[in-house]
Amino acid sequence: MAYKIFGAICIGSMETELCVYEIKEGKKLRLIERASKLLPLGRDTLLNGKLSYNSVQQLCDILKDFGNILKSYSADDYRVYATMALREAANSAIVLDQIRVRTGMKVDIISNSEQRYISYKALAAYGKIFTGVIHTGTLIMDSGYGSLQLSVFDKDVLISTENLPIGAVKLGTIFEKTSLTDEQLYKRTREIIDTELLNYRKLYLKGQDIHTLVGTGENILYRYWSRMKPELMNRELSAEEVLNACYELRLNGIHSLEENDGIGRNYAKILFVTSIYIERIIEITGVDSLYFPGSRLCDGIALHYGTEKKLISVEHDFEQDIISESRNMAKRYRCSTKHAERVETYSLQIFDALRKMSGLTQRDRLLLQIAAILSNCGKFISIKNADNCSYYIIMSTEIIGLSHAERKQIATCVKFRNQSFDEEEAALDADPIRTAKMTAILKLASALDRSHSSKMNKTDIKVNEHDKELRIQASYDGDLTVERISIEESSEFFEEIFGLRPVLKQNRKLV
Secondary structure, three states: OOOEEEEEEEEOOOOOOEEEEEEOOOOOOEEEEEEEEEOHHHHHHHHOOOOOHHHHHHHHHHHHHHHHHHOOOOOOOEEEEEEEEEEEOOOOHHHHHHHHHOOOOEEEEHHHHHHHHHHHHHHOOOOOHHHHHHHOOOOEEOOOOOOEEEEEOOOOOOEEEEOOOHHHHHHHOOOOOOOHHHHHHHHHHHHHHHHHHHHHHHHHEEEEEEOOOEEEEEOHHHHHHHHOOOHHHOOOOHHHHHHHHHHHHHHHHHHHHHHHHHHOHHHHHHHHHHHHOOOOOOOOHHHOOEEEEOOHHHHHHHHHHHOOOOOOOOOOHHHHHHHHHHHHHHHOOOOOOHHHHHHHHHHHHHHHHHHHHHOOOOOHHHHHHHHOOOOOOOHHHOOOOHHHHHHHHHOOOOOOOHHHHHHHHHHHHOOOOOOOOOHHHHHHHOHHHHHHHHHHHHHHHHHHHOOOOOOOOOOEEEOOOOOOEEEEEOOOOOOOHHHHHHHHHHHHHHHHOOEEHHHEEOEEEEE
């Protein structure tokens, strides 16, 4: 039976953590060892805009120690992911180089949407909790120190996900230079939280019944509860139980947390602030029950690696969540649903016909599908300048599970589907060749429904290598002049990219 020893390292905003796992084919992850070190990198970034020299030195020392632990286990592989603290630091490139030179480790800075996607995969490691609760209205609260991600699941599908700038460290630093009593800090923090949460409820929870809240993320409150109140972890809780725990924590106050629980003032303030937004989320959403499974980002990193290497399988289809979120985004911008569905169908038909010769991957197929779904979202802003508006909408909207470069690839495809492809612009943050191939497919797919009239519903698309053609066989008795002209307009770019000439063949019924 195949297995690997795998190390997952997360450079978080408050602590840097190593988890060593045994990943055995067909089995669940098995945690062998965990090591962590508190290091408030996020506070550095939020207050100064960059990481200090001292913080970088400490981080490199920690990673060296983690590297030695991995060597002691003869680890087969490892991944190092960095979140907000490095993502938003102005000197992140310098920090990455310092880490590489001093430790030999390659660090990947993941986008917020990638981080949240991996966090949801971490929940999947707790199988029954994740798949069991998302059948009905569930809000997943992924707490980061810089921001808060709120995602709604219903009937096993992701309905919406939004990022709110009310992370515990970010809220704490707002009042860093003021002297406030606990009561004053509570009132002012609550004002900021309510502004964001009430607006979120109005925009994204209207008509949505939320019954369960699942708390996860890089949050010190869960760590505190797991130590001080283990009865709150890994079981279903009533809203009243959690509200009482939050109230108790606030009633004791920041000074008590320092004195009685041995927590530093900065961490005590984070606990205090976190209890406020958990309390307000419960009250504003009206959830009945809550889960705090104690999952970590490292769990998600390991699960992501295991599924990538086909050692582990999970019940939940996470790619379907990406598609579902894209469809809800298209609905929000009132895209022409029937036309988008046809462009999506034709895009995937063309992609599949070209699969052997295109050099594109299954991941590219997913990105193309999302581009087709969102291809008309810019018309919500401007019909005349729809493609450019679509570009800015896609680039401004995080799609969970996609990196910045992938979102750029999708946005560029949509932007150039009706205009000349700009290779230099496509090369910025994306692979220009892959983007050009996907754009050529999307152009042709859009041409097949140029009249928005479903004329070519029954269409077969195949490659004829002998004649260097992509044959589009349409079963339709009427006039296809508009489609022929549109296909001809897009054929030059398609032929330049794939070396195949799109040719429309029409099957008519014999009378």
